[in-house]
Amino acid sequence: MAPLLRLEGLRLYFRTAAGPVRAVDGVHLEVGRGRTVAVLGESGCGKTSLARAVLRLLPRNVAEYSGRVWLDGQDLMELPEERFRREVRWVRMSLVPQAAMNALNPVVRIGDQVAEPLWLHGRVRSAAEARAYVEEALRHVSVPADFVDRYPFELSGGMRQRVAIAMALILRPDLVVLDEPTSALDVLTQANLLNVLKTLRGELGTSFLLITHDLATASELADDVAVMYAGQIVEFAPASQFLLQPQHPYARALRAAVVSLREDRTPQPLPGQPPSLLRPPAGCRFADRCAFRFDPCGTPPPRVRAGEGEVACWLFAQEGSRVG
C-alpha cells in the first residue's frame, strides 16, 4: 500500500543577506498509515523547517521551495494556495507548533478556541453541535469537559499543551505534525502527555510526524526514526533498529552521546559542530566529523539499504544496494 505521506527531494531555502540558507535540502521521507515517524536532529539541523515545508507554512523570505509532497497519492505541490488551505491544511494534515501551550489566545475560552477550525471549515451549524465535537476532542486528550469555559491562563502547561493537541485533532486529520510536543514540560507532565499520545494513536489511527531533539522522547512514540543532519535525512530506520543498532556514523555518534539513566556505559561526546547551512560541504555533510571518512566522502553519498532501513552513506554503498 502506498504510504500516507511521501516526501521526494523536498527543498526549502531561506533568503538572507549572506545568501540562501539551505534549511531543508533534498529530503526523502515516508510516513505509513497509522504510523509515527520521529524526525530526530540537533538544533539548527532544519527539522522545524521540514515541518513547515510539509504544511506549506512558509515565511516571506523563501528563496526556494521545491520537490514533491504526496499525501494519499495526491501531489500537494500542484495545489494552489487557496485550495491547499481549504482542503489540506488542518483538514488532512495539522500542526502542533513548538511551545503550542503559549500559542493559545489568552482572551478566548478554551472551548471556543478548539472549535474555531470547525466553524472556519463549515463543519458545524450550531454552538451545541460544536460543543459536542469539542468535548469529544478534549476527552481524547484527557482534559476534563468543564475546562471548555476556562481561559488558557487558568490551565497548567501540560493541560494547555493537551488543548493545543485537541485543536489539531478536531477535524480528524490523517496526519498530525508534532513539533517538540514535550520539550518545555516537566518530567512527570511529559510522561503523562506521552501516555495521552500513545493512547490516541491506538484509538484514532492517526499518523504522527514527531519532530524532536530528544532520543528518549522518540523512543516513546516512534515506529520509525529519521535522523536529520544539516538539512538532510542521513538515516531512516525502524525505531528498534535505530535504538539498538544505529547504522550511519552520525546516528551512532548521537546514540553514544545520549546520557541515559540505566544503561551501563559512559556517554561519548561527539567533537566538532555541524557545517553552516549557508555553504554546506559539497560531499557528505558529516564527513568532517566522521571517524570513518574515506575517499568517496568528497562527493554526495547515495541512499542505500542498511539492515531494515536506509542510510545516506558511502560505507554502505555496494552493488545493487541503492534505493534512490
Add this chain to the structure above:
Amino acid sequence: MSDRPLLEVRELRTWYELRRFGFLHQGWVRAVDGVSFVVARGEAVAVVGESGCGKSTLVKTLLGLVRPLRGEVWFDGRRIATAADLRWYRAQVGYVQQDPYGALPPFLTVRRILEEPLVVNGVRSRQEREARVRRALEAVQLVPPEEFLPRFPHMLSGGQQQRLVVARATILGPQLLVADEPVSMLDASVRVEVLQLLRSLQERQHVAVVYVTHDLSTVRHFCERVLVMYAGKLVEQAPVDELLRDPKHPYTQALLTAIPDPDPDNARRLRPVPAGEPPSLVRPPSGCRFHPRCPAAMPGVCEVEEPPEFRVDGLRRVACWLYDPHAVRAPAGSGRR
C-alpha cells in the same frame, strides 16, 4: 585538611512576599522552605527537581543574590551573615549559568571576559593576568588560547560558550562551583562534553560542585550524591547509585519511572506516573506536600503532619512517613524494586 564540611545549609527558608499594589501584604511564595544539607570538600552534589520546585531560588540564595528569610549558610566554618562575609565568600564560589550566551557580555572579547574577575579581585600584574587567562582557557580545552582570546561570544559555538563560562567561573580558583542547569540549553552531542569538563575540573582542582538540574538521567556519571527537591523542600538525600537502584521517597520513585531510556519497547507501554501537577507554593498542601499525588499516601497521617527527615540505611535521608521507625504500620511500598 579538616573534616568540617565546605558548605553547610541549615533550615534555609527563602520566601518572596506577594504584595498588592506594591505594598499590601498578600502572602508568601515559599520557594525554599526549610532546606538543610551539607557539601563536603571536592564533592559533586546534584539538586534535582521540576520547574517551580524552588531550585533556582536555592541557587540564588547560595550565591548570596537573595537574602533568606531564615536559616543559615556556613562556608568553610564561617557563617555568611555580613557584607564583609559575603565579599569573602563570593571570591570562593564560581557560578555557571544556564544560558551561556545570555551570561556572556556580547561586546567584550574572550580575553576581557576572563580578565575581568582578576581585575576586580586585585590582580595587578598584567603578565600574571595574561598567564592565568591562558591557563583557564587551556583547562577548559579552548586551545590554542591565541585563537580564542580575540573572539567575541557570538563567534563561539554553544558548547564553546559554555566552556568559556566555566573558565570564567573557575579563574579565581574557587572551592565551590554552583552550576544551574549548565547543559539544558545545549544539544545532546555537546552536553556530555560540558558535563565531563565539570567532572574533570572537580577531580583535578578538587572543587566541590553543586549541580542543579531537572534531568535525573545526567546525574549518574557526574555526581556522588543527589538531593531531590519537591515544592520547596528536600524529600530525599542519597548517594547517586543507591538512589537510582532503590529510590525510597514515592516522588523519587515517580521521577525515575517517568524517565525513559532509549528502549524500543517504550512505544508499546504506558508509564505508570502519578497525574496532577506540583502544588502552589503560596498555599502548599497540609502535611506532606506530595500527598495529593502520592500513590502510597496514608490517610490520617500524610495530610496531617509534615514528615521530618528520617535516616534510612545510614547515609540516606527521606522525608516520608513510610520510613518512620517508630510507626506501628508496616512501611507499604518501600520494598526493594
